[in-house]
Amino acid sequence: MKDSHHQHCCGKESYNISGSSCCNGSITLGLSQLVSDCCGSVAYNPLNEICCDGSLHTRSSTRTKCCGKDMYLTTTHLCCGGNKTFPLKENHSCCGSETYNMTTHCCCINTTLKIMPKNDTCCPKPTDSKCQQAPSTYTQTDKDTSKGQSMCGTKSYNHREEMCCSGNLYKVSALTKCCGKAVYTLSDDNVLCCNGILYHNVPEQSECVGGVIYIPENTTCQMSVRPRLGEHCCGGQTFNPSMHICCNGHSHNKMHGNFCCGSDVYDHHNQSLRCCSGHLYYLTHSSRKAECCGKLLLQHNNQTCCSSSTNTVIYDTKPNHSCCGHYYYNTSLWSCCAERLKPTPKPNSPPAQYRLKLLADLVPEMCNKSVFFGKVESVALENDQRHVVLKVWQVGVKLEMFIKNPWLHVSLDHCSSPATDNGMTYFWEENNGEYKLLSHPVDLTSDIYMFYSVCYQKKG
Structure with missing residues (x-):
């Protein structure tokens, strides 16, 4: 197996954030740092657990918070002074580490907090400035657009x-x-921005073409080698595209494959190779059924892969847990609808039936099925159904199905189906008039090319 994952340091050890977490120099295996928090030197899943002053507890509710080292329910109790809990009563609030009735008393702020009768001179009067009662919290998501704040x-x-x-x-x-x-x-001399990298001391008239700096008078590849007229650049070298393929700046002979996996080249039909998000694995016979989970390979039955359009995370499988996008949640605490977590568990609601994958992980198994590329033009919600209008771009086996009308109306179960975004193109499957969303958003050039190349090669 080829291990080309990017490693991070945790104390004197290295670890991969896709499957492990680092807390105070200690590594916790089996929980990705992408979704974990630290409780001392131990990583935990904040969806299902809570850390109170260094003590780790299993959540009894999504409305659980910390009061010192103990948990309490915000719906039934108050936490005063940071470490004392009181039963929640109407019109009661905290004054330091005690509670008081706001209709009869006030909390005086002198040198210390003190509960006093409401007619005491230290209690605020109704005519006092409202500015004193204004909320003082401000979050990073707040914006004052009228003042141009971002x-x-x-x-x-x-x-x-x-x-x-x-x-x-x-x-x-x-x-x-x-x-x-x-x-x-724009007035700077000898400066060129190419693929987000700023180059200095570049000769005038230089151009950025395909992420490569070209100098017209001598046509160099990133100013390191000088190719013959008509040759292409691959990193700092030249290559002949009829005989070679360029993968992230590395040239390979096409005899070894026609598809890139990161900086490597591979043959998609070789069952001993598996490309997972740019990382190439060499499989043994026993691991050939292993699935990709982002950059990692899911090989064990005691692991679960949860994915969204932004992250893919491996978790240790637990009873009564399910995926909601890339989060792994306790179904007694949360519910999930269209990849959105809600703090309202619904025991009878079905969890998501499947997870979306990258298109590269779906072929060549999908080559002989009724599949197509559909762009989401509009979405409407009616009861528990999500109605989607698709514009069909390309289709798989049953091309004749969509020739007469490129517009397709699809109905999905809203909560158990992954979310869809307007304007994005997805890979779909049709089976006896039922439609299923299969992939994360696809690229209309490289993904469609890859799909047809692999499927036509498979037919040949």
């Missing part, structure tokens, strides 16, 4: 005065442009 990473800024380049702030100017995290002006 967020750049964790910093707020006025977009009329500053510009945000991948988390870095710069003074705004009509001639100023972002190039990744860097900034440059």
Whole structure:
């Protein structure tokens, strides 16, 4: 097996954040750092557990919070002073570590917090400034658009005065442009932005073509080698596209395959090879049925893969748990509808029936089925059904089904089906008039090319 995953450091050890977490120098296996929090030196899933002052507890409800080292329910109790709980009563609130009736008393703020009768001189009067009662919390998601305030990473800024380049702030100017995290002006000499990288001391008239810097007078590949007229660049070398294939700047002979997997080339029909999101695995006979889970290979029955359009995470399988997008939740605490978690468990609601995959993980098994590419044009919700209008771009086996009318109306069970976004194209399956969403959003050029190339080669 080829292990080309990017490793991170945890103390003096290395680990992969897709399947492990690092907390205070200790590695927790079987839980991805993408979805975990730390409780001391132990990683935990905050959906189903809660850490209270270094003590880890299993959640009894989604409305559970911490009061010191103990849990309490916000629907039944108050936490005062950070460590004392009281039964929740109407019109009662906290004053330091005690509770009081707000209709008869007030909480005086002098040198210390003190509960006093409401007619005491220290209690605020109805005529007092409302500014004292204004909420003082502000989150990073708040925006004052009238004043031009926005967020750049964790910093707020006025977009009329500053510009945000991948988390870095710069003074705004009509001639100023972002190039990744860097900034440059259109009047700068010998500067070229190519694929988010800012190059300096570049000869004039240089151009960025396909992520490669070309100098017209001598046609160099990233200024390292000089090819013959008509040759193409692959990284810092040249290659002949009729005989070779370029994978992330690495040239390979096409005899070894016609598809890239990261920087490697492979034959999609070779059952001993499996490409998982740019990582190539060499399979043994016993592991050939293993599925991809993002960049990792899911080989064990005690593991579950949960995926969304943004993340793919492996979890240790647990009873009464299910996937909601890339989250793994306790069905007694949460419910899931169209990949959205809700803190309202519904015992009788069916969990998601399947997870979406990358198109590369679906072929060649889908080559002989009634499949097609459909772009979501509009969506409407009626009761528990999601009605989707699709524009059919390309189809698999039953081409004649859609020639007369490229518009297709599909109905899905809203909660148990993955979410769909307007304007995005997905891979679909048709079976006796029933339609099933199969893939994450696809690329209309590379994915469709890959699908037809593999399927036509399979037929041949």
